[in-house]
Amino acid sequence: MKDILSDPSPSTSFSAHAGDTQFCINQSVRYYYSLQEICKFKKLPYKAFQMIHAWDYHEIPDKMDSTAQELIKKRNKQLMKHLYNSPYFNKIDDNFIGWPLDKAMGGFSFEEEVVESIKTDPECPGRWKQPSLEWSISKKDPHPSAKGHRKIAEFIYDRLG
Numbered sequence: 001m002k003d004i005l006s007d008p009s010p011s012t013s014f015s016a017h018a019g020d021t022q023f024c025i026n027q028s029v030r031y032y033y034s035l036q037e038i039c040k041f042k043k044l045p046y047k048a049f050q051m052i053h054a055w056d057y058h059e060i061p062d063k064m065d066s067t068a069q070e071l072i073k074k075r076n077k078q079l080m081k082h083l084y085n086s087p088y089f090n091k092i093d094d095n096f097i098g099w100p101l102d103k104a105m106g107g108f109s110f111e112e113e114v115v116e117s118i119k120t121d122p123e124c125p126g127r128w129k130q131p132s133l134e135w136s137i138s139k140k141d142p143h144p145s146a147k148g149h150r151k152i153a154e155f156i157y158d159r160l161g
Contacts, residue, residue, distance in 0.1 A: 024054075025054055025082060026086065028054065029086050029088045029092070032048060032088070033091055033092060035048060047160060053101070054083070054102070055076070055079050083105070098110065098113070
């Protein structure tokens with residue numbers, strides 16, 4: 001039997017699709033829809049959300065040169081079109097908080113709505129901004145502290161209605 005954890009071939013590697021944003025979007029949306037349908041079938045109440053943005057370059061730094069900014073804008077439009085054209089796009093219901101994941105499409109990720117509100121370094125774009133130490137574990141680890149988790153929990157609680 002082949003050990004898929006030690007076999008580096010692309011057919012068995014967990015990172016075979018690393019960097020393939022469209023593959024990751026497809027897979028994620030299928031998972032969202034599957035979770036939704038299983039919960040409905042089992043009559044389980046649920047809420048879902050996306051913590052980080054579905055693709056990295058959703059925010060364009062002002063300090064980036066105009067050519068790079070245009071390339072990112074073009075890529076973002078391609079990814080939004082890809083998401084919109086998913087056969088599951090219109091099947092995800094209101095139990096998914098923030099669907100369809102991007103502000104330009106009328107949705108959001110928690111990163112945009114909660115975490116961005118506590119980031120303080122204007123020199124860093126999007127994900128790479130550092131939250132104040134009031135909200136994060138440390139300068140080296142920007143994951144939420146207990147207080148940051150409370151802020152996220154409040155945001156979720158306010159949308160459970």
